[in-house]
Amino acid sequence: MNPYTKYSGGAAEQKKFLEKEGHEIVKKGKNFVVADFEKHLWKA
Numbered sequence: 042m043n044p045y046t047k048y049s050g051g052a053a054e055q056k057k058f059l060e061k062e063g064h065e066i067v068k069k070g071k072n073f074v075v076a077d078f079e080k081h082l083w084k085a
Contacts, residue, residue: 048055056066056073065076075081 052073059075060066064078064081066073067076
């Protein structure tokens with residue numbers, strides 16, 4: 042494990058975690074983003 046990575050396991054592990062929570066991950070350019078993240082935001 043690299044102590045300098047933002048998320049343990051890297052982007053691939055973070056993608057798996059988000060998919061497990063029910064988020065859809067899509068490739069946008071060379072990055073991955075959460076599709077329709079606005080509907081998952083918490084409103085105050």
